[in-house]
Amino acid sequence: MPSKRDVLTELSRDELVDAADAFGVELQDRRSKDTAMEALG
């Protein structure tokens, strides 16, 4: 069973940033995929 981080890893940075924007999650660095994954994870 893939973990939540495994699933998020498959998403692109733009998709993660869009999801963070949609759910009102603040991102410190919108250019970093790891930051978005940490915020959503």
Added chain:
Amino acid sequence: MADILSRLSRDRLKDVCRALNLEEAGREKNVLVERIVSGGRPAPADSPDQEDGGDDAGTLVLTNPAPKSPKNGNGAKGVKATAPKGPKGVNDLAQVLSYRHADRRKNNPEVGMVDPDTDPAQPKTKWAYDPHLDPALQFDVGRAQVEKLIDDALASGDQTVMGAALEQLKRQAAPYLNWAGKAERTSFDIDTVSLHVHERIDPASILTAVRTRMRGEKPAQPKMQLGLFSAPGSAPR
């Protein structure tokens, strides 16, 4: 997680399934999302993504409710204002029923199902007039006029009148082009064409049309010029 995944397109969800070594079959996003979230559990047997349409055909089947997702922002910053602040629970969402018909309409193959192999050219069809029709009484107007002309000339006993009648008969006997019925034959051959309408069922268009009608609104007019055979976006086919 499901709310995040529900924002992705179906093709993108299939890519994720493929990357995670999960089965990527399925036509509905919620099935793919459920598969990813649950770690690849098999889809329910009555899932609408099955093609057989077997025992559940024509019945209402409760399926997994589709997660309510905000409109795809495509990176637009304005999505944040309209998007929900947090993921909703599954119990708060409306239940979705899948209704499937077992019957299939004739001569409505789906788009892409008809090609020269499945619908080959047929030989010509011969159409002929029925030779067994009952006789119909016809009246020759021209012959009646000629007979009246002759009778009047003979009854007059005047040589001048008879000469004029003969000249008129000669004029009427002159050759002429009879255009009426020139194309009629006893039979003719025509091409046998396959009469069918390509059926394209677009769930998004159907849902949009239903939603528009329920609101009592007029369908939105497309802002671009449609193709010759394209239907307006909200018209279900």
